[in-house]
Amino acid sequence: MPRAGLDPAAVVAAGAALADEVGLANLTMGALAERLGVRTPSLYKHVGGQDDLNRRIAVLAMSQAADAVGGAVQGYAGRDALAAAARAFRAFVLEHPGRYAATIGQEPSGPDDPLAVAGRRLLDAFTAVLRGYEVDPADVDHALRMLRSLCHGFATLQAANGFQWSADIDESFEWLIAFADRGLRAR
Amino acid sequence: MPRAGLDPAAVVAAGAALADEVGLANLTMGALAERLGVRTPSLYKHVGGQDDLNRRIAVLAMSQAADAVGGAVQGYAGRDALAAAARAFRAFVLEHPGRYAATIGQEPSGPDDPLAVAGRRLLDAFTAVLRGYEVDPADVDHALRMLRSLCHGFATLQAANGFQWSADIDESFEWLIAFADRGLRAR
DNA sequence: AGCTAAAAGCTATCCCGATTAGCTTTCCGC
DNA sequence: GCGGAAAGCTAATCGGGATAGCTTTTAGCT
Numbered sequence: 001m002p003r004a005g006l007d008p009a010a011v012v013a014a015g016a017a018l019a020d021e022v023g024l025a026n027l028t029m030g031a032l033a034e035r036l037g038v039r040t041p042s043l044y045k046h047v048g049g050q051d052d053l054n055r056r057i058a059v060l061a062m063s064q065a066a067d068a069v070g071g072a073v074q075g076y077a078g079r080d081a082l083a084a085a086a087r088a089f090r091a092f093v094l095e096h097p098g099r100y101a102a103t104i105g106q107e108p109s110g111p112d113d114p115l116a117v118a119g120r121r122l123l124d125a126f127t128a129v130l131r132g133y134e135v136d137p138a139d140v141d142h143a144l145r146m147l148r149s150l151c152h153g154f155a156t157l158q159a160a161n162g163f164q165w166s167a168d169i170d171e172s173f174e175w176l177i178a179f180a181d182r183g184l185r186a187r
Numbered sequence: 188m189p190r191a192g193l194d195p196a197a198v199v200a201a202g203a204a205l206a207d208e209v210g211l212a213n214l215t216m217g218a219l220a221e222r223l224g225v226r227t228p229s230l231y232k233h234v235g236g237q238d239d240l241n242r243r244i245a246v247l248a249m250s251q252a253a254d255a256v257g258g259a260v261q262g263y264a265g266r267d268a269l270a271a272a273a274r275a276f277r278a279f280v281l282e283h284p285g286r287y288a289a290t291i292g293q294e295p296s297g298p299d300d301p302l303a304v305a306g307r308r309l310l311d312a313f314t315a316v317l318r319g320y321e322v323d324p325a326d327v328d329h330a331l332r333m334l335r336s337l338c339h340g341f342a343t344l345q346a347a348n349g350f351q352w353s354a355d356i357d358e359s360f361e362w363l364i365a366f367a368d369r370g371l372r373a374r
Numbered sequence: 375a376g377c378t379a380a381a382a383g384c385t386a387t388c389c390c391g392a393t394t395a396g397c398t399t400t401c402c403g404c
Numbered sequence: 405g406c407g408g409a410a411a412g413c414t415a416a417t418c419g420g421g422a423t424a425g426c427t428t429t430t431a432g433c434t
Contacts, residue, residue: 003382003429029421042383105347141354142362153340160292164306167328175329183370190400190411216392229412
């Protein structure tokens, strides 16, 4: 029988894609193996197990999110940069809910952990946004946490269908961007 | 052998408490049964299974959160009400991370679903906060989603240890409250 | 070309947790 | 006291994760 030609990166990429389709909770080793045309135990040649797979998916997701947000911000400043970053982040979470879900609850083992590195890149993208506002340097960490909470909260709630009532969700998000802009500008 | 004297409410309450201790993902029927001094299959006399248990825990959590936030807001208005609501919400999530986690991704089956009823009560508490600000009636839904995103995002990120770097987290949260107050007041 | 060893797959198997079936025991109302 | 529903138990099934150990491919070397 011919070799499948897998490697860790291919397994992780397929796992992330499958998680996006069926939800992280439904990502099973069996389903992933079937998707890759291989038997379940073969996956263990490439990843350490479900926890390890989850962790690697988280690294991939964090890295891709950093790329998306970092790229979107390029060439913009102030309110435009804020809007671009927020939209890019939300779009990423909505397009890739499974892999993004893999990132929550993951704690980097140390500063050299790839997860920490990717996380820092994402953070840097948001830090760049803040440079367009006159934020007291002592408050930058607070403002970053606020932006992260706002984007993470909105995107995950929407991805989980957490918004029940009527108003248009895209409209709410644009309102939210305007709100954040006001709050960052007001003294 | 003496009866354990269980009923659905007792099972759900114990399940919520156990979820808070060990994390929702580690809430197993076996562990819950042991906690209650009973064999695993006996639990099925009171709840329909793990999904049903999860759903009932979500209802309990939503209801308790509504009580906490609603109670905290009593007698305050404007910025004080906002701060009281936000603090109460965050405190609830940090004290009860397991049961709160059970609420995300639960969709009420209809308007009479107890989950929907409890969710509406929580929403009402935040709506009361907004009455202290001059929010355009057309924007109330947007503002509610914003507050929910902000509180949910911050609390869940903190509960998952998602804030890596240095600054004091309580301080960040107070800054966030001040930020939201500014944003709601501006324009 | 032929040899070899590591890597990649596979089958068989085990464990654990959820769930169901069916039996037994308690307890409440009469 | 007694009959039946409710609550508990044991036994068994099922599915998913994980490991052990065998087999085959394949890259690198001579």
